[in-house]
Amino acid sequence: MKKRKLKPNYSCFAAPHPTVVAGTFVNNKATYTTLGDFGILCAYPLHIYIASVHTHYLNIGIKENMTFSVNIPNPDNLEKTDYVGIVSGHKTDKSKVFDYFVGDLESVPMIKEFPITMECEVHDIKRVGRNDVFMAKVINIYAGEEFLEDGEINMDKVNPITLFMDLSYRTIGKTVGISYQVGRNFKPKP
Template identity: 75%
Template sequence: MVKKKLGNKYNFYAAPHPAIVAGTFVNQKPTYTPLGDFGILCAYPLHVYIASVHTHYLNQGIIDNLTFSVNIPNEDNLEKLDYVGMVSGHKTDKSQVFKYFIGDLETAPMIEEFPVTMECKVHKIERVGQNDVFMAKVENIYADEIYMEEEKLNIDKVNPITLFMDLSYRTIGKVIGRSYQMGKNYLKKHP
């Protein structure tokens, strides 16, 4: 197989991005922005990051409050998710798009209709390229009971969505294996 060198263009990045909606307050009103730049920094204790272009309206609220929410959507939320990404918070009031609730951090509005939400407290902000990268400790995770089974999230029920660089939203798909298990087969064949 011959590999073709594609350079570092964003549209060739073939891996999925989790599609999340970040939320915060700006001028005492909730505002939201969908982001694909989200991930885990540390599992114990749980820390995450979001990256948002430094000119986004959302960033102003995160910098002022040092808090944000991460809201995990599913297919039921796709239309509203896409809408808040199409319009700028600088020009459009997004505060009425979603019903929200407040947790322990009073400036991290979490979206009621999304299956899973997190409230996050910022501990570091870095500028990387055009993005502000907000690194934060997850203070609490909330999930609707219908997505739970025996005190665990059922990912198939949540059915989170991803964003690819061809601008397509996709669901995660079926389970094809378990981490730290599949490699045992390799070890059996190659002791």
């Protein structure tokens, strides 16, 4: 396959990003924004990051409380998910968009109607380009009972949304293999 060099550009990044809605409180009101910049920093103990443009309203509450939620939507939640990413919390009160509950931290609004929610405690903040990157320990994960199978989250039931850099939302699709298993069948050339 012949390759052509392209300039680094966000829209060229072909891999999907998990679509999440981050939540926090600002002035005692819940606020949310949709993010595609989310990932795992460490699996054991579970630490994650979210990245949000430094001028976003959400960042005010995260810096004030040093906590936030990560809420995993599915296609049933797509319209509201996109809405909280379109409007600015500086101009729009997003506190009534979702019903929420609080967990052990008591400073994190977690969205009731989303399949999976996480309450997170910030341990570090870094500026990378125009983003604040919030690195946090996951304190608790909550999942709707209808998305569990034998006490574990069933991702086929969750059907999470991803964001591609062509700005399309997509679902993940079917399982094609199990990590750390499928490669055991490979035999390198001698």
